[in-house]
Amino acid sequence: MKIILKHRISVILILLSSVPFLDTDAQTIEKPNVIIINTDDLGYGDLSAYGATEIKTPHIDALAENGIRFTNGHATSATCTPSRYALLTGEYPWRRDTKILPGDAALIIPTDKTTVPSLFQKAGYATGIVGKWHLGLGKTLEKDWNKPITPGPNEVGFDYSFIFPATADRVPTVFMENGLVLGLEADDLIGVNYKEAIGNDPTGISNPELLKMRASPNHGHNNTIVNGIGRIGYMTGGQKARWTDEEVPITFLVKAKDFIQKNKNKPFFLYYALTEPHVPRMPSTIFKGKSKLGYRGDAILQIDWAVGEITKQLKALGIEKNTIIIFTSDNGPVLNDGYVDYAVEMNGKHRPAGPLRGGKYSAFEGGSRVPFIISWPGNIEASISDALVCQVDFLRSFAHLIKQPLSEEQGQDSQNTLSAFLGQSKQGRDILIKQGGALSVTKGRWKYITPNPGVAVAKLTNIETGNSKEDQLYNLKEDLSEQNNVAKQHSEKVAELKQILSQTTSP
Ligand code: NG6
Ligand code: CA
Numbered sequence: 001m002k003i004i005l006k007h008r009i010s011v012i013l014i015l016l017s018s019v020p021f022l023d024t025d026a027q028t029i030e031k032p033n034v035i036i037i038n039t040d041d042l043g044y045g046d047l048s049a050y051g052a053t054e055i056k057t058p059h060i061d062a063l064a065e066n067g068i069r070f071t072n073g074h075a076t077s078a079t080c081t082p083s084r085y086a087l088l089t090g091e092y093p094w095r096r097d098t099k100i101l102p103g104d105a106a107l108i109i110p111t112d113k114t115t116v117p118s119l120f121q122k123a124g125y126a127t128g129i130v131g132k133w134h135l136g137l138g139k140t141l142e143k144d145w146n147k148p149i150t151p152g153p154n155e156v157g158f159d160y161s162f163i164f165p166a167t168a169d170r171v172p173t174v175f176m177e178n179g180l181v182l183g184l185e186a187d188d189l190i191g192v193n194y195k196e197a198i199g200n201d202p203t204g205i206s207n208p209e210l211l212k213m214r215a216s217p218n219h220g221h222n223n224t225i226v227n228g229i230g231r232i233g234y235m236t237g238g239q240k241a242r243w244t245d246e247e248v249p250i251t252f253l254v255k256a257k258d259f260i261q262k263n264k265n266k267p268f269f270l271y272y273a274l275t276e277p278h279v280p281r282m283p284s285t286i287f288k289g290k291s292k293l294g295y296r297g298d299a300i301l302q303i304d305w306a307v308g309e310i311t312k313q314l315k316a317l318g319i320e321k322n323t324i325i326i327f328t329s330d331n332g333p334v335l336n337d338g339y340v341d342y343a344v345e346m347n348g349k350h351r352p353a354g355p356l357r358g359g360k361y362s363a364f365e366g367g368s369r370v371p372f373i374i375s376w377p378g379n380i381e382a383s384i385s386d387a388l389v390c391q392v393d394f395l396r397s398f399a400h401l402i403k404q405p406l407s408e409e410q411g412q413d414s415q416n417t418l419s420a421f422l423g424q425s426k427q428g429r430d431i432l433i434k435q436g437g438a439l440s441v442t443k444g445r446w447k448y449i450t451p452n453p454g455v456a457v458a459k460l461t462n463i464e465t466g467n468s469k470e471d472q473l474y475n476l477k478e479d480l481s482e483q484n485n486v487a488k489q490h491s492e493k494v495a496e497l498k499q500i501l502s503q504t505t506s507p
Contacts (some may be wrong), residue, residue, distance in 0.1 A: 073372020
């Protein structure tokens with residue numbers, strides 16, 4: 001009898017936990033924790049969940065198996081700064097100047113703008129960012145790196161920030177916690193310059209014998225050497241503040257876990273922005289050689305491990321059913337992005353962009369169609385969705401989820417696609433405008449790429465850019481790999497999509 005009763009209770013509990021929005025604790029269900037895991041340059045084909053056969057990513061695959069795996073999920077852009085700008089603000093990045101920023105750039109998000117973190121903050125969440133920032137810091141380019149720098153992430157909605165300023169290959173190669181560089185020393189002041197050399201530090205040009213990984217010819221990456229790796233930009237001082245690349249991912253993981261641990265009893269929003277597999281790929285020593293695909297593959301295994309550590313922690317804390325995890329990437333993949341790390345040579349049969357054409361920097365789908373997984377154990381049903389979804393819609397969708405009002409101007413390009421995000425609908429947005437080099441507009445099955453005079457294949461990276469002097473129209477449903485330009489056969493479609501584009505982009 002006892003056993004039967006116990007059994008019944010557990011059946012009831014299982015039933016309850018599988019009903020959306022039903023939980024014992026009403027407060028927590030209204031305000032689930034949200035973690036956005038944003039990787040750097042991870043491609044659509046880089047995960048076994050997305051069909052990779054040469055690499056296994058079991059922890060991310062588990063998120064996908066128990067959550068929703070989107071096959072038509074997008075960043076707005078094929079490079080980092082624009083893509084991250086849109087994710088955080090709900091505004092298309094081409095509305096302002098959002099090219100790849102140097103490491104000393106000023107903050108490009110206006111501090112009075114509603115952002116994803118400021119939205120959560122307003123709803124009473126603890127908000128944190130851990131990882132890559134790359135949206136500029138301070139009011140001006142000139143800044144004193146030896147003092148707290150504002151405005152930055154803490155001024156656009158994050159209560160807590162632990163970041164590196166730009167990219168792993170750009171100086172200053174330092175961590176910053178709440179605006180202040182970690183490990184500063186009064187007698188070794190940090191200076192940063194992107195125009196000319198400062199200080200006496202060896203550079204990739206002056207001292208190539210000090211390099212543990214060489215720069216690819218013509219790519220740059222040969223200014224100040226930090227940890228045996230030439231960087232973009234010059235840096236002096238701060239010897240003890242400089243990171244060791246092998247420690248960066250573990251450092252971010254520890255800080256992300258600390259944030260979760262500290263806020264486990266409140267609703268929290270964590271933006272966890274991993275640096276892998278962006279260059280320079282210098283995974284932790286225990287991951288070196290693990291994938292057999294070179295350091296790029298090893299870096300992907302390292303991402304998968306970190307995701308596993310986070311999901312384990314959520315389970316251990318008993319908050320996994322109350323936490324939405326979104327896993328995605330800021331842009332598509334690239335093999336040779338500036339260092340001799342043998343990513344090309346060791347790639348074998350692996351297809352980082354899967355079936356898609358192009359990669360990072362490209363207007364083709366490989367540039368911005370990215371892994372996109374949403375998990376919310378016990379609250380959403382596992383499925384695969386081909387709804388057109390985009391990171392720019394996080395703002396208005398979360399606003400809906402946590403019942404925060406938003407005016408039309410706030411996150412002006414952000415749409416409420418919450419029901420698609422939660423798998424309740426297969427309908428995402430109708431129209432999406434993206435930026436590789438050229439702008440493109442996708443509506444349903446059709447994608448139009450604007451004519452662009454640039455080169456068709458980028459010399460340095462060997463990536464097809466999507467540039468053409470002609471109109472390009474692709475039927476993504478029948479031709480996901482964008483092989484057949486059918487613009488001439490469907491001039492009415494071209495006209496319609498051009499019209500949509502000019503309406504949206506006109507001020
Ligand atoms: C490019 C760099 C590339 C990478 C990229 C930014 C060269 C030739 N290439 O300018 O290595 O750093 O910027 O990547 O310098 S992103 O993912 O942050 O957009
Ligand atoms: Ca990137």
